[in-house]
Amino acid sequence: MKTQLINGVSQGTLGIISRKVGDKKIVAQILQNEFTAVGLCQGDVVRMLVASDIAEKTSDVVVTEISGVCPQHIICLAILGDVTSVEAALKAIESRLMSK
Template sequence: MKIELINGVSRGTLEIIARKISDRTITDRILQNEFTAVGLCQGDIVSMLVASDIAEKTSDVVVSEISGVCPQHITCLGIFGDVTSVEASLAVIESRLNKK
């Protein structure tokens, strides 16, 4: 699994991400600059579902699948919130899922 943090997300990056999320409520929040950080997790669907659950239980974050085109059934999860909350979620995800 790949895990990355973008702190102080640029407007252009937020717009790219917003175009790849089907949930309009989350897209609107992204485009209103509601979030100061985004965590990105990429892996198989089972791991991303578990990562989503971990993130929401760990911190006050919003999670969404970021759609892409991948023939290997790999998906990307966006974790949105303030820097501290996103960092905390990513730390627990990495601890729980990257040790396997």
Template structure:
């Protein structure tokens, strides 16, 4: 999804599969989030990727707008794209992603 002059890819996964959770567990470095994943407390995740400035703003918006936890998802990317996972219940993740979309439309 391209929002305004910003290029931010925003994805939503509900009823996340065990295989995808294992991938996220390996890619997330935040121990608090890893613990939540390991305890099978994750059913929904929003994923945003883009440049570092946009992703940091998206992270801040997500946590201020809804009861979610945000963590960087590490990977190897030659374009220096940063990715974050937004973890929470379905309604909270949807609210966070909608808030991100609305904020970027304003800019």
């Protein structure tokens, strides 16, 4: 599993993410500049489902899958919110899933 934080995310990066997200409500939030940070998590489907649940239970964030093409059943999540909330979500995910 890999994680990364983008603090003060750029409009260009948000544009790329918005084109890779299937949920139109989340795309609208992205395009309205509602988020100042993005956490990215990449891993197998099971871990990413657990990571999504951990993130949403830990802090006030929006989690969505970033669509891509990967034959190894690897997916990427975008964890969207303010810096403090995204950092807390990533720390909780790393604490629970990276130790296993």
